[in-house]
Amino acid sequence: MSRCIELASACLGATALCLTLAAPAAAQQSFPGIGRAATPAEIAAWDIDVRPDFKGLPKGSGTVARGQKVWDEKCASCHGTFGESNEVFPPIVGGTTAEDIQRGRVKALTEPVGRTTLMKLSSLSALWDYINRAMPWDRPKSLSTDEVYAVVAYILHLGDILPGDFVLSDATIRQAEQRLPNRNGKVKYEPLWNLKGKGDVTNVACMKDCPVGAILASYLPDYARDAHGNLALQTRAVGPTRGVDTSAPSLNAPPPPPTDPALALANRHSCMACHRMEGKHVGPAFKDVAARYAGKPDAAAVLAAKVKSGGAGNWGQIPMPPNTGLSDQDLAVLVKWILSGGS
Amino acid sequence: MAENPGMPVRPSGRLLRAPEHFLSPAQIAEVTAGRRGFLRGAFAAALAGTGGVAAAQGTGDANILELPAHTKGLGQPVATHGYGQPSQYERNLQRRESPGLTRVSAASVSFAPLQGMFGIITPNGLHFERHHQGWWDIDPSKHRLMINGLVKNPLVFTMDDLMRLPSVSRMHFIECGANTGMEWGNVAVPTVQYTHGMLSCCEFTGVALSTLLDMAGYDKKAGKYILVEGADGSSMTRTVAMERALDDCMVAYAMNGEMLRPENGYPLRMVAPGIQGVSWVKWLRRIEVGDMPYGTKDETLHYVDLMPDGLHRQYTSIQECKSVITSPSGGQTLLDKGFHNITGLAWSGRGKIRRVDVSTDGGRNWRTAKLESPILSKCLTRFNFGWVWDGGPAILQSRAIDDTGYVQPKINQLRAVRGTRSIYHNNAIQSWRVAEGGEVSNVQVY
Numbered sequence: 001m002s003r004c005i006e007l008a009s010a011c012l013g014a015t016a017l018c019l020t021l022a023a024p025a026a027a028q029q030s031f032p033g034i035g036r037a038a039t040p041a042e043i044a045a046w047d048i049d050v051r052p053d054f055k056g057l058p059k060g061s062g063t064v065a066r067g068q069k070v071w072d073e074k075c076a077s078c079h080g081t082f083g084e085s086n087e088v089f090p091p092i093v094g095g096t097t098a099e100d101i102q103r104g105r106v107k108a109l110t111e112p113v114g115r116t117t118l119m120k121l122s123s124l125s126a127l128w129d130y131i132n133r134a135m136p137w138d139r140p141k142s143l144s145t146d147e148v149y150a151v152v153a154y155i156l157h158l159g160d161i162l163p164g165d166f167v168l169s170d171a172t173i174r175q176a177e178q179r180l181p182n183r184n185g186k187v188k189y190e191p192l193w194n195l196k197g198k199g200d201v202t203n204v205a206c207m208k209d210c211p212v213g214a215i216l217a218s219y220l221p222d223y224a225r226d227a228h229g230n231l232a233l234q235t236r237a238v239g240p241t242r243g244v245d246t247s248a249p250s251l252n253a254p255p256p257p258p259t260d261p262a263l264a265l266a267n268r269h270s271c272m273a274c275h276r277m278e279g280k281h282v283g284p285a286f287k288d289v290a291a292r293y294a295g296k297p298d299a300a301a302v303l304a305a306k307v308k309s310g311g312a313g314n315w316g317q318i319p320m321p322p323n324t325g326l327s328d329q330d331l332a333v334l335v336k337w338i339l340s341g342g343s
Numbered sequence: 344m345a346e347n348p349g350m351p352v353r354p355s356g357r358l359l360r361a362p363e364h365f366l367s368p369a370q371i372a373e374v375t376a377g378r379r380g381f382l383r384g385a386f387a388a389a390l391a392g393t394g395g396v397a398a399a400q401g402t403g404d405a406n407i408l409e410l411p412a413h414t415k416g417l418g419q420p421v422a423t424h425g426y427g428q429p430s431q432y433e434r435n436l437q438r439r440e441s442p443g444l445t446r447v448s449a450a451s452v453s454f455a456p457l458q459g460m461f462g463i464i465t466p467n468g469l470h471f472e473r474h475h476q477g478w479w480d481i482d483p484s485k486h487r488l489m490i491n492g493l494v495k496n497p498l499v500f501t502m503d504d505l506m507r508l509p510s511v512s513r514m515h516f517i518e519c520g521a522n523t524g525m526e527w528g529n530v531a532v533p534t535v536q537y538t539h540g541m542l543s544c545c546e547f548t549g550v551a552l553s554t555l556l557d558m559a560g561y562d563k564k565a566g567k568y569i570l571v572e573g574a575d576g577s578s579m580t581r582t583v584a585m586e587r588a589l590d591d592c593m594v595a596y597a598m599n600g601e602m603l604r605p606e607n608g609y610p611l612r613m614v615a616p617g618i619q620g621v622s623w624v625k626w627l628r629r630i631e632v633g634d635m636p637y638g639t640k641d642e643t644l645h646y647v648d649l650m651p652d653g654l655h656r657q658y659t660s661i662q663e664c665k666s667v668i669t670s671p672s673g674g675q676t677l678l679d680k681g682f683h684n685i686t687g688l689a690w691s692g693r694g695k696i697r698r699v700d701v702s703t704d705g706g707r708n709w710r711t712a713k714l715e716s717p718i719l720s721k722c723l724t725r726f727n728f729g730w731v732w733d734g735g736p737a738i739l740q741s742r743a744i745d746d747t748g749y750v751q752p753k754i755n756q757l758r759a760v761r762g763t764r765s766i767y768h769n770n771a772i773q774s775w776r777v778a779e780g781g782e783v784s785n786v787q788v789y
Binding site for chain 1: 432433435436437439441442443446447450456458459475476489490491492496497498499500504507508529530531532533534536537557558570572576577578580584586587590617628629631633635636637638639640642643644647648649651652653654655656657658659660661663670671674675676677678683684693698700705706707708709710742744749750751752753755756757758759760761762763764768776782783784785786787788789
């Protein structure tokens with residue numbers, strides 16, 4: 001919200017004078033007859049944004065209890081009673097812990113799990129402003145200021161961020177923000193903001209005998225062939241190509257299932273979702289693991305324990321979650337296979 | 344995830360010719376016997392619905408020898424359609440939703456059918472759509488634009504006002520920050536429509552934003568940012584750097600020679616060249632000048648890039664250099680071996696395209712493609728590359744370089760820095776695998 005509001009209210013008593021003052025003398029000179037001064041009431045009607053420093057936040061307050069009423073009546077039908085619904089949009093509440101509130105960083109954001117609103121939220125203004133301008137989705141801008149405070153308080157209460165007796169207001173909102181689980185989780189990234197920025201990923205324009213891994217790393221599984229409908233009906237029926245008739249079986253023979261039993265096991269236990277034999281993926285390449293532990297007498301036992309309990313910090317910042325569902329027998333096969341470099 | 348079958352492509356165990364679905368068993372036998380010239384005619388005939396009449400057999404093609412009705416009769420009068428329509432034979436090219444991507448279609452996206460488009464301009468009816476709270480057809484006589492914040496003169500403009508001001512017309516691409524977002528972890532969708540179709544390019548006409556900011560007397564010292572805001576239910580808000588706003592942003596009312604389409608913001612939208620599409624706020628109602636970024640919902644909860652360490656990058660606006668082959672592309676089948684024109688699009692949010700290279704062997708060897716004119720800043724550039732398909736397996740890729748020297752990266756290079764869960768700003772080299780049968784599919788090779 002702008003400075004003009006304050007200016008405007010300062011001179012409400014002398015509206016006529018203010019309007020004259022605000023008349024765009026320079027603008028009139030360059031493009032006479034075009035545009036006119038905005039009135040204070042017009043600005044107040046439209047200038048509703050709330051900035052991260054809470055400039056623009058209107059005075060008001062709401063309790064968690066009132067927020068629950070607003071939520072149940074106006075929000076729960078789409079977002080679920082506890083903000084957990086996945087029906088119209090990813091869940092709003094969930095995935096944050098007391099530890100996150102301490103640190104101001106959400107640990108689960110490093111794990112391959114879905115992301116809720118509260119996991120990502122770093123400034124409370126964004127939540128307040130958005131609900132105020134856009135929710136309920138089918139009746140935006142129908143909430144009173146106090147209802148917005150109340151429902152924001154209730155959402156934060158659902159996330160165990162605010163206690164049940166909290167009163168959220170323009171006076172307490174900064175205090176509430178200091179408990180956001182992900183308040184320290186953002187960085188303004190200049191290289192992709194600035195036109196002259198350099199970017200963060202580089203490639204070189206190799207032209208001949210360029211190094212490429214000898215793999216077809218990913219392709220669409222055959223069962224997903226017609227997930228987007230019949231592609232024959234989505235391409236022009238004249239020209240150098242036709243759309244593939246995906247109602248019929250593929251002309252590309254599907255790749256054979258892996259014949260290596262250890263690889264099949266690794267697939268079954270989802271190890272290959274994060275690992276490759278060669279090349280770093282989410283986790284380290286198994287060949288690199290084999291190289292690091294080569295010749296160490298207790299390598300198999302150490303790795304088996306690590307796979308089972310999960311680990312972090314040995315290969316980078318991304319942790320490996322525990323793999324608890326593995327039998328000792330499968331684990332032994334997998335570790336042997338990893339240490340052998342896949343042979 | 345299954346292990347890879349080995350580079351580049353395993354010869355197909357079931358080698359069938361492309362148009363099998365249209366041919367009778369007898370015709371298939373002829374094809375298998377090697378009479379390849381037969382194919383094209385059979386294909387055309389099958390599509391024309393006449394069934395099994397081979398071209399250029401006997402004395403010649405029936406389409407030539409027997410004069411059709413349109414050559415021997417009277418056609419339709421002028422103005423049959425007050426607003427012209429595409430041919431009835433073009434119905435396959437539609438913007439489409441990707442099933443399962445979103446849950447409600449008023450907060451969803453429809454993708455432009457890049458596989459069937461030519462040159463660099465997107466026809467208005469095929470421009471991709473992204474709405475957060477549905478679209479509206481707003482009465483232009485009631486639409487207003489307000490400029491306030493750190494300005495000497497807060498102003499209100501009607502559409503009449505804006506259309507009286509000096510106008511500028513420029514061609515620019517618009518790409519959603521989430522374009523190709525489904526492919527960060529693995530191949531997820533079959534065709535270029537769904538991998539890259541949140542991309543369009545128009546000639547926009549409107550008023551330079553600098554003109555309006557000058558009229559309002561913006562604060563040249565403190566005014567480092569602007570907020571743009573829409574008039575729809577979502578009242579979308581986004582922060583744009585003042586430097587960009589003064590450079591080449593405009594407030595546009597027209598696209599490709601006509602007024603904006605309602606789905607694209609009629610009667611007024613923001614045009615922010617090179618910046619992700621969400622900042623091109625539609626149904627634009629207000630611009631506020633401020634001294635800090637606004638941290639809006641779509642700058643805090645979405646359009647933020649999640650890094651492997653759990654930190655989100657915020658304000659990652661620029662759409663970096665990228666390209667894609669649009670034909671042949673995923674979900675298509677090549678008609679026959681022999682000459683094919685590999686064609687595609689290249690663009691950069693930082694400037695002009697300098698060069699595009701094409702590989703047909705999965706990135707081992709590259710040759711430079713021909714760029715078609717015009718080559719404009721922050722605009723699509725069309726490239727073409729002649730290729731003789733020998734009927735064997737191939738993997739087609741394109742790699743663009745912009746005039747800053749930046750080279751479009753490979754997916755594994757992006758992943759090494761950003762992981763697989765950042766959703767936005769995937770500008771990786773796209774690979775299309777051509778199988779022996781001529782079927783083209785979406786793969787990742789690096």
